[in-house]
Amino acid sequence: MKHALTRRDFLRGTTLAVLGTTIGLPRLAPAQTAKSRVVLIRHPEALDENSQFNEKIIQQMLDEAVMKLVDAPDPIAAFRRLVKPEDVVGIKSNVWSYLPTPPEAEKAIKRRLLDAGVKEEAIGLDYHTVRTNPLFVKSTALINVRPLRTHYLAGMSGCIKNYIMFDVSQPAHHPDSCADLGSLFLLPQVKGKTRLNVLCVLTPQYYGRGPHNFNRRYVWNYKGLIVGRDPVAVDTIGLHLLMAKRRKELGPAQEVPPVPKHIQIADTKYGIGTSDPAKIELIKLGWAEGILI
């Protein structure tokens, strides 16, 4: 029997060690030596008093985060380090009706892609039909953007899970707590193309109720973005945020959303990034009140 991850493992962030020694599968990519940089940026005015998204502030947050991520002096230079003018760029967003990707975040990304020289007709935005969308089929680069929320099976819906629509069957990824979602990043249409992951934590959802796993009681105005090139590292930080919020609101027994092992397995089995907090350089920018992590 393989060693089960326990609540203790998630709390300590020791899942990498546990899985690395027990799953016994080879890495599909070389081990990383440098730390994965992840930028968490927050702004108190990212949402207004009516909880409407502030497009100008969200653009500013994205710009600052990406500049820090790639150590660039301005947003256009930052995006030019991510994409080339000749790239065909698919923005993989999320349209889950209860908590979709904010259009303001999509617009902010597209604006900077255009500024970086990518032609408008070479930029696509899609949700459910990315697998057959002609622009995504011929894409040379992908930008991954979606909100953070809990999920009944996977524990957490983040940047890794956002690529599930690139596969023919979504339910095929559901067994064993969606353990193998990391394999999505090795699909031919996807492999090696992801230039940026933006996990929107503007209004994350820390808990789900009812058949639709949504209730507005469990959504809070965190007013942040988590940005990185490594989807596993980005989701690892997202998971820590969810756990911190759940511990505060629901207590220790429900701290771990069941069961987010796909994040660690994306690292240890599929080698698409790192889930080891010791190998993640988390840079926090902006508003610190209620930051939780």
Place this chain on the structure above:
Amino acid sequence: MNKSTLLPLGAALVLAAFAGGSVKDLGPLLPKDVAGWKAAGPDTVYDRKTIFDYLDGGAEVYLAFDLREVFVRKFKNAAGTEIALDIYDCGSPAEAFGAFTCDRQDPDAGIGQESEYGPGLLRFRHGRYFVSITTAGDEKKAEVALRELGKAVVPHLGPAGEPPALLRALPESGLKKDRTCFFHSVINLNNLLFVASENILNLELRTDCILAEYDAGGVEPARLLLVRYPDESQAQIAEQSFAKGYRPPDSGASSKTQTLARRRSNFLAIVFTAPSRDFAERLLVAVKYPQE
């Protein structure tokens, strides 16, 4: 998409067919206008295969029960705010009890056999049906409609039904009845209490599980998990698997609590988060195992 769009049926035919019939027969009986919300779009029925078209990521939670069909009617008000009425035919009252109790947290709403209402979410069970009525819009404005719709549905759900007999095995002293759940699958267990990332108790559709909370004199309740396996050998295997695979928390308040497991015949009982070993022992001794 294999969902079917419903057409109105004659009321007499519906009434005749309903006792053991399909949820689609409910359509003509249910209101289409409630407290300012009107039915919008065709009714829809999903089965165990097509449910994935409706529940994005949550279907397995309900497929872990004996789900047969789901009837869905959407309502909208003048502002375009949506209410979703979902009626789940769970096959039996015991399974409907399970679907209801696995997510029970809000105050009683006095609708059907057991119910709860929290902002934007009315849930109840009646007979073999579990019903969820939700809105993602302004919860305060929708509350009257949610409650009225729930009350209007109940008379059409047939006779009431008994919860699982296994509940009678629970010790009564300190039991929090409204924090008692019935289920079969590890999906449901881990949504209630995270035990491990793997299915170390070998739970599956043929295992009957009760998870109950007990007043333990502190903030955190003790939890009793009682599992009935199909036979004694499977209970033995699960007992060994749990002993080998479970590691209690070693930080935070939960790290100071006790976990204790005992097997008897094809039953495995485990106490989690007990304040002391003595408390856990007393709870395990008090279990009233059914005569198999």
